[in-house]
Amino acid sequence: MDGTIQCPRCGETMSVEFNDLEDDFLDVECDGCGARLGINYTATIELEDIEVLSVPIIANIICSYCNTDNDFEEIEEKAGSEQFECENCGALLEVNWTDWGEKVSVDLLEEPEENRMAQEWEDYDGDRFWGDEI
Ligand SMILES: [Zn+2]
Ligand SMILES: [Zn+2]
Incomplete structure (x- = not known):
């Protein structure tokens, strides 16, 4: 299912696709600032946390x-x-x-x-x- 997350760095919101079946970790690139974000979430699509993994040089x-x-x-x-x-x-x-x-x-x-x-x-x-x- 789709979910919406907000980049902790620039505040841009974007939709990401979550795996409904199990807890997982997503690695996405922010549309706003280009940072790589790591998203921990559970199968119930409750976001655990979002961290900035790396930012573009x-x-x-x-x-x-x-x-x-x-x-x-x-x-x-x-x-x-x-x-x-x-x-x-x-x-x-x-x-x-x-x-x-x-x-x-x-x-x-x-x-x-x-x-x-x-x-x-x-x-x-x-x-x-x-x-x-x-
Ligand atoms: Zn961003
Ligand atoms: Zn020089």
Whole structure:
């Protein structure tokens, strides 16, 4: 028989098909946020509990600095923003997402530290450092 469940993560309701004959465990994907849900239920179609088994990773977060593709996990809200460092170059990025990660934009907040140091080194006036008195 069909039953209706509600995703504990995003609140989306959806219908699932239960096995009438025995207690079982269902593994479904949420229509709203794409999380995998595990549903324990009994033959009387009383829901025991619903847990979030796994959530989709937002992929294709392209670092604006080095163009590396980063994965971004575990968003807890439908829309929001979070800062993280690029796995490859260490640049500080800000990710803004909506629709549980279906729409994503990435801003470069800070260039990687190594690059900032290299830049300072290039700007450094070597003559002044060593001085003229020997
Ligand atoms: Zn959901
Ligand atoms: Zn990068």
